[in-house]
Every structure is written in C-alpha cells, then in structure tokens.
Amino acid sequence: MNRVTEQESNYKHIDQMSVLEVLQGINNEDKTVAFAVEKSLPEIEKLTSAVAGRMKKGGRLFYIGAGTSGRLGVVDASECPPTYGVPFDWVVGIIAGGDTAIRKAVEFAEDDAEQAWKDLQEFDINEKDCLVGLAASGTTPYVVGGLKIAREHGVLTGCIVCNTGGPIAAASDFPVEVVVGPEFITGSTRMKSGTAQKMVLNMLSTTVMVQLGRVVGNKMVDMQLTNHKLVDRGTQMVANELNIGYDEAAELLSRYGSVRKAVEAGH
Incomplete structure (x- = not known):
C-alpha cells in the first residue's frame, strides 16, 4: 500500500x-x-x-x-x-x-x-x-x-x-x-x-x-484527590455546587473522600 x-x-x-x-x-x-x-x-x-x-x-x-x-x-x-x-x-x-x-x-x-x-x-x-x-x-x-x-x-x-x-x-x-x-x-x-x-x-x-456518568455538568466529580492542587480544585467544586464556604467544603471533602459523595451528602 x-x-x-x-x-x-x-x-x-x-x-x-x-x-x-x-x-x-x-x-x-x-x-x-x-x-x-x-x-x-x-x-x-x-x-x-x-x-x-x-x-x-x-x-x-x-x-x-x-x-x-x-x-x-x-x-x-x-x-x-x-x-x-x-x-x-x-x-x-x-x-x-x-x-x-x-x-x-x-x-x-x-x-x-x-x-x-x-x-x-x-x-x-x-x-x-x-x-x-x-x-x-x-x-x-x-x-x-x-x-x-x-x-x-x-x-x-x-x-x-x-x-x-x-x-x-x-x-x-x-x-x-x-x-x-x-x-x-x-x-x-x-x-x-x-x-x-x-x-x-x-x-x-x-x-x-x-x-458512563463520570462527569456531572462539566466537572470531574470522581477524580482522585492525589495532590494539593486536586484537593483545592475539589474543594472549590464542592463549595460552588453547595454554595457554602471553602472551609466547610474542605471538611466535607475530607470526610467523604470524593467530590460526588461530598456534594450528595451536602444536599
């Protein structure tokens, strides 16, 4: 060919x-x-x-x-x-x-x-x-x-x-x-x-x-939180989705381990 x-x-x-x-x-x-x-x-x-x-x-x-x-x-x-x-x-x-x-x-x-x-x-x-x-x-x-x-x-x-x-x-x-x-x-x-x-x-x-449902809106809600940048990104996502403060979002994310679970728990 x-x-x-x-x-x-x-x-x-x-x-x-x-x-x-x-x-x-x-x-x-x-x-x-x-x-x-x-x-x-x-x-x-x-x-x-x-x-x-x-x-x-x-x-x-x-x-x-x-x-x-x-x-x-x-x-x-x-x-x-x-x-x-x-x-x-x-x-x-x-x-x-x-x-x-x-x-x-x-x-x-x-x-x-x-x-x-x-x-x-x-x-x-x-x-x-x-x-x-x-x-x-x-x-x-x-x-x-x-x-x-x-x-x-x-x-x-x-x-x-x-x-x-x-x-x-x-x-x-x-x-x-x-x-x-x-x-x-x-x-x-x-x-x-x-x-x-x-x-x-x-x-x-x-x-x-x-x-496969791994994106909600335009966000990577199931991303692995493997460094400080990604934890910060995830915290901002939770804060914006739930309309809460950064510190409260950080606590939720830490407790539930993923953006998806944190948002579901916060609703």
Whole structure:
C-alpha cells in the first residue's frame, strides 16, 4: 500500500533552516491536524458509541500499539483512573515489547503478529471487551495480529491509523483513519500522526467517560484527590455546587473522600 505517512516532506533543506523557520514549519503542519480529525468525526462517533455501549454492560477497553502509538495508548489508559476515578482495569494500554518499551525502544517487537494476543491473555480479554489498535502506518503486524484474533473471539475491534486501506483498518469493526499527510521530517510519525492519535484518544476516552456518568455538568466529580492542587480544585467544586464556604467544603471533602459523595451528602 502507498503510505502517506512515509511520503517525502513538503519542506526541503530543513537542515539549513534557522531555528525560527523550523518552528514555523512544524507549527504550520500542526495547524492542519485538527481539520484532518474533523473529517473523521463520523467514524470516531461510531467507534465511541460502540465502545460506550460495551462498557455500559461491564466491558473493558484495551489499546494495543507499538512505539509512539503504543505509548500514547498507555498514557490515555493511565490517565483514566485519576481523572475519572475508575478502576485501573477498565481501560488498559499495552505496548509491543512490554512496559520496558515505554522508555526504550524494543527492537522488532512490533513485527510479531502473535504477541499482542498473548499479551491480552494476561487480562482475560473476552467478548464483552473492546480492542482499539493504534498505528500511524496502519500496517504494524503486532496490531494486525492482535485485532484479527480478538475479532475471531467476539471482541469489538477498532483502530486509529493515519493511512487509508491498510490491514489494521480491515481487521477493525470500527476503523478511524485520520490522514494528516506527509510529516515535517519525512516519516517522523511521532509528529502530526502522533498528535492526531492523541486527539482522537482524548475524544474517545473522554466521551466514553461522559457516557458512563463520570462527569456531572462539566466537572470531574470522581477524580482522585492525589495532590494539593486536586484537593483545592475539589474543594472549590464542592463549595460552588453547595454554595457554602471553602472551609466547610474542605471538611466535607475530607470526610467523604470524593467530590460526588461530598456534594450528595451536602444536599
């Protein structure tokens, strides 16, 4: 397949540009990403609705990917518990090569088409669950293999890729293809492609959490109170919701341990 992500950069002689010229070039390319994501909103809606439907029935959401894509999945999954107070096994990010690969690239890990399913077996993935494959190229064997086998076992499958017509999209019930075009540095898909995937992941997990009742109004009422900033934010939320003073709100929050419970107790 002709991979747009591997096409020659539109910028020549980058090595001879000034610092400002390089920054302006990257920024100009980044400006196009949100518009590319916008074109994919119908597909993102289908994937998100399907995932939310499964999770409302007790299913989980898994991400698999290699390299930058894998890291982005791990980041999105790891941010769901502190942000929305959900259990750590509701959203799970798996990267080819294991957690070591988050910091240090593991050679050829992405080329093993059998390994993703083995990695998923550790979590007892089943037909209630959802699996989203992440790969800028749309061709990563680790992701293709994982999706194909998962689909055979009744798992709902989706993907976020940056090329069209690849085997990952073909193995997905709900493919999302966000075509951002050639990268500023030829083939450096951690740039626009990575930004596009991050944006779609934010949209997917946030909207699913809204659908699961983890947002009230516009507030993260179930967030974990793991530092002073978040305790202060939670206190302000309780004070504003109940129309009480800061100190009284702080006492309620301390007693009940979450914004949701504190507000419910104060009503």
